[in-house]
Amino acid sequence: MTRRPNGQRPTLEDVARQSGVSKSTVSRVINAEPKVRAEVVERVREVIAELGYVPNQAARQLVTRRTNAVALVATQPQDRLFLDPFFDCLLRGIRRELGRHNAQPVLLFLDDPDDYARVADYLGGGHVDGALLFSLRPGDRLPEMIDRVGLPAVFGGRPLPGEADTGRRHPYVDGDNRGGARQAVQHLVSLGRTRIATVTGPYDQENSAAQRLAGYQDVLPDTSSHLVERADYTRQGAADAMAALLDRRPDLDAVFVASDLMASGALQTLRERGRRVPDDVAVVGFDDLADIAESTDPPLTTVHQDVEEMGHLMARLLFDRTTGTAATDVASVVVPTRLVRRASA
Numbered sequence: 001m002t003r004r005p006n007g008q009r010p011t012l013e014d015v016a017r018q019s020g021v022s023k024s025t026v027s028r029v030i031n032a033e034p035k036v037r038a039e040v041v042e043r044v045r046e047v048i049a050e051l052g053y054v055p056n057q058a059a060r061q062l063v064t065r066r067t068n069a070v071a072l073v074a075t076q077p078q079d080r081l082f083l084d085p086f087f088d089c090l091l092r093g094i095r096r097e098l099g100r101h102n103a104q105p106v107l108l109f110l111d112d113p114d115d116y117a118r119v120a121d122y123l124g125g126g127h128v129d130g131a132l133l134f135s136l137r138p139g140d141r142l143p144e145m146i147d148r149v150g151l152p153a154v155f156g157g158r159p160l161p162g163e164a165d166t167g168r169r170h171p172y173v174d175g176d177n178r179g180g181a182r183q184a185v186q187h188l189v190s191l192g193r194t195r196i197a198t199v200t201g202p203y204d205q206e207n208s209a210a211q212r213l214a215g216y217q218d219v220l221p222d223t224s225s226h227l228v229e230r231a232d233y234t235r236q237g238a239a240d241a242m243a244a245l246l247d248r249r250p251d252l253d254a255v256f257v258a259s260d261l262m263a264s265g266a267l268q269t270l271r272e273r274g275r276r277v278p279d280d281v282a283v284v285g286f287d288d289l290a291d292i293a294e295s296t297d298p299p300l301t302t303v304h305q306d307v308e309e310m311g312h313l314m315a316r317l318l319f320d321r322t323t324g325t326a327a328t329d330v331a332s333v334v335v336p337t338r339l340v341r342r343a344s345a
Contacts, residue, residue, distance in 0.1 A: 009054065010051040015048055018050075019047045020043075029045065030048075069105075071105075072131075073110065074108075074109055074110065075140060085261060090308070090314075093313075093315070094132065094314060096312055098315055120149065123151055131151055134156040134157070156314060157172060157208055159172070172332045173310050173317065173334075174332075174335070175334070175337055176305070179336075180215065181218075183303060183339045185219040185256050187301070187341075187345065193254035196252070196255065197228070198216045199229050199238050199241045199245070199257045199262055200212065201230070201259065201262075233258075235264055236265060240269075242266040246269070254284075255281060257284070259287055260285040264292055282301075283300065284345045285302035288304035289307070293342065303338070304338050
C-alpha cells in the first residue's frame with residue numbers, strides 16, 4: 001500500500017487516489033452523505049483504515065457546519081442511570097448508529113433545576129448537531145428549550161398525556177408498552193390466575209409506566225386498587241412494593257411487574273416470604289433484558305422489546321433530520337413487543 005513519506009499524515013488526496021474515486025466522493029463518504037454506492041463506501045473506508053487517515057475536524061466543520069457530535073440529555077442522576085441496564089442497552093444501539101456516521105455522543109445530565117441553563121447554553125452554542133432526550137418528567141422544560149435553540153431532536157418515549165399539543169414537534173421512539181402489558185396479563189389469565197397484582201413504575205412521571213398500567217387495566221378493568229402498587233423502576237423499590245402487596249393481599253396468585261429489574265426485586269421478596277414461583281405466585285416482567293431475565297431464580301417470563309434497536313432507531317431518525325433526508329412530517333416509531341415464556345409463569 002502507498003504510504004506518505006515519514007512524518008507526513010495521509011491526505012484526502014491520498015485516500016482518493018488509492019480508492020480510485022474523486023476527492024468529493026471521499027468527502028461524501030466521510031460525512032456519511034446519501035447517494036454513494038455501498039461498494040464505494042466500503043472501499044473508501046477500507047483505504048481510510050489502511051492509511052490511518054484522520055480528517056481535519058476543524059476544516060470539516062467550517063465547510064459542512066457539522067460538529068459530528070450528538071447530545072444525549074437525561075433528566076436522571078448519573079449514578080442511577082448508569083446502574084439501569086435498560087439505559088445501557090439503549091446506549092449500545094445509539095452508539096452503533098453514531099459509529100456509522102463517525103459521530104460522538106456527548107452525555108449531558110440534568111440532576112437539578114440549576115442544570116437547565118447550563119445545558120441550554122451548551123445546546124444552543126453550536127457544539128452538537130442534534131440531541132437525543134430521555135426520561136422527561138411532566139412539565140419538563142426540555143422540549144421548549146430544544147425548540148427555542150432550533151436544534152433537531154428525537155425523544156426516547158412518547159409524550160406524557162397533555163403534552164402532545166405543547167409545541168413539541170419532534171419524533172419519538174417507544175416500545176408498545178400498553179400492548180405488551182396486555183400480553184403479559186392475558187398470559188397470566190390463561191394460566192388460570194384470578195388474583196393478579198401489578199407493580200407499576202411512577203405513572204405520574206413516566207409515560208411507559210402509565211401505558212403499562214393501562215394495559216393491565218385493559219385486561220382487568222375491575223381489579224381492586226389493593227392489587228396495584230407503585231414503585232420507582234429500581235430493584236429495591238419493587239421489593240418493597242411486593243411486600244406491601246403481600247401484606248394487603250396475601251392470597252394473590254400472580255403479579256405483572258413493569259420492568260425486569262423491578263421483577264428481580266419482587267422475586268426476592270416472594271422468596272423471603274416463602275412463596276414458590278410459579279406454583280404459588282406467577283411472575284411476568286417487561287423488557288427482556290437478558291442479563292436479568294435469564295439469570296433470575298427462576299428465569300423470568302417477560303415481555304420482549306428490542307431496546308438496542310430502539311436506541312439505533314432514535315439515532316437514525318436524528319441523522320435523517322440533521323442531513324435533510326427526513327420526511328416533512330414528524331415520523332415517530334413504536335417498536336412491537338412479544339411475550340417470552342420462561343419458568344416464572
